[in-house]
Amino acid sequence: MLPFKLVYSEKYFLPIGEHVFRADKYRLIRELLLQQTVADESDFIVPPPASEADVLLVHSPLYVNKLMEGSLTAREELEMEIPYSPQVVEAFMLHTGGSILAAELALKDGVCINVGGGFHHAFPEHGEGFCMINDFAVAIRVLQKRGAIGRAMTVDCDVHQGNGTAFIFGAATHKPNPLPSWSPGAMGTLQGATMSEGSSKDVFTISLHQANNYPFIKPASSIDINLPDGCGDVEYLAWLDNALSSGLRQFDPELICYVAGADPFREDQLGGLNLTIEGLKRRDELVFRAARVRSIPVMVTYAGGYANCVEDTVAIHCNTVIAAAEVYRTVPSEASR
Numbered sequence: 001m002l003p004f005k006l007v008y009s010e011k012y013f014l015p016i017g018e019h020v021f022r023a024d025k026y027r028l029i030r031e032l033l034l035q036q037t038v039a040d041e042s043d044f045i046v047p048p049p050a051s052e053a054d055v056l057l058v059h060s061p062l063y064v065n066k067l068m069e070g071s072l073t074a075r076e077e078l079e080m081e082i083p084y085s086p087q088v089v090e091a092f093m094l095h096t097g098g099s100i101l102a103a104e105l106a107l108k109d110g111v112c113i114n115v116g117g118g119f120h121h122a123f124p125e126h127g128e129g130f131c132m133i134n135d136f137a138v139a140i141r142v143l144q145k146r147g148a149i150g151r152a153m154t155v156d157c158d159v160h161q162g163n164g165t166a167f168i169f170g171a172a173t174h175k176p177n178p179l180p181s182w183s184p185g186a187m188g189t190l191q192g193a194t195m196s197e198g199s200s201k202d203v204f205t206i207s208l209h210q211a212n213n214y215p216f217i218k219p220a221s222s223i224d225i226n227l228p229d230g231c232g233d234v235e236y237l238a239w240l241d242n243a244l245s246s247g248l249r250q251f252d253p254e255l256i257c258y259v260a261g262a263d264p265f266r267e268d269q270l271g272g273l274n275l276t277i278e279g280l281k282r283r284d285e286l287v288f289r290a291a292r293v294r295s296i297p298v299m300v301t302y303a304g305g306y307a308n309c310v311e312d313t314v315a316i317h318c319n320t321v322i323a324a325a326e327v328y329r330t331v332p333s334e335a336s337r
C-alpha cells in the first residue's frame with residue numbers, strides 16, 4: 001500500500017477519437033501500477049466532478065457558459081485542438097475535481113497524485129493545446145477560497161511552457177535580470193538556456209520548457225527556464241535544481257502543484273528535448289525531495305506525454321508514482337526531524 005493516494009476515475013478518458021493525445025493513457029497507467037504491484041486497489045480514490053462555481057474561480061462566466069451550452073465558435077474549437085462534446089466537458093470537470101481532491105489530500109498526507117489533469121494551456125476565457133479547463137489553477141483557487149492555503153507554487157516540467165497558468169496567476173512584470181543565486185560561472189556548463197524572473201503574487205509559477213516549441217507566445221512565469229533543443233538529463237536536472245532552490249528561497253508556498261509532463265522524453269512526438277526515462281524519474285525525485293525536506297505538500301498532475309510508443313509515456317507516468325513512494329518512504333520531513 002502506498003503512503004499516499006492516487007486520484008483516478010475511469011471517466012478520465014477523453015472521447016476525442018484518433019489523436020496524438022492518447023486519452024487511454026490514464027487507464028493504462030492504472031493497469032501498469034496494479035500489474036507491477038506498485039499500487040493496489042485501495043490506493044485509488046475516485047474524485048467527484050468540479051462544480052461550475054469552482055471552475056468560475058478561474059474561468060470567465062462567458063467561457064464556462066459556452067462549454068456548458070456547446071456554443072464555442074469553430075475557431076475556439078480549432079484552437080483547443082480537440083473536438084468539443086458534452087462528454088469531453090464532463091471529463092474535464094472530473095479531471096478538475098480530481099485536482100481539487102489531490103490538493104486536499106496533499107495537505108493531509110504530504111503528497112497526492114492525480115492520475116490525470118495538468119491542463120496548463122487553458123486560459124480564463126479560452127482553451128488551447130488540448131486543454132479546456134486549467135484544473136490545478138482551479139484547485140489552488142478553491143483551497144485559497146476555503147482558507148486552507150494562502151500561497152501556492154506551480155512547478156511545471158511539461159516540455160511546453162505553462163502559458164495559461166502564467167497568465168492566470170499574473171506574473172505580469174517581466175524582469176529579465178538573473179536571480180541572485182544565478183551565476184554564469186556556476187552554470188558555465190549549461191550553455192544555450194536562459195532563465196528569467198517575473199513577479200509573483202500569491203502564486204509563484206515556475207516553468208521549465210523547450211524554448212523553441214508551442215506556445216509561441218509565452219506569458220512570463222515567476223521563473224521561466226527556456227531550454228535549448230536537445231537538452232539532456234544532466235543539463236535539465238541542473239536547471240531544475242537551480243529553479244527550485246531559487247524559487248523556494250524567494251517564496252514560501254503552502255502547496256506545490258507539480259505538473260509532471262512526460263513529453264520532455266527524447267522520443268516524444270511533440271517535444272524536442274532529449275531526456276531519458278531514467279532522467280525523468282530523477283526529475284520527479286528532485287521535485288519530491290525539495291518539497292519533502294521542507295515539509296511542503298505536493299499535488300501532482302500528469303499533463304502531456306506523446307511518445308512514439310504509448311508504453312513509454314505510461315512508464316514515465318508510473319515512475320512518478322514510484323519516485324514519490326521512494327522519497328516519501330525514506331526521506332524524513334523537516335517537521336519530523
Ligand SMILES: [Zn+2]
Binds near residue numbers: 160263303304305
Ligand atoms: Zn506538453
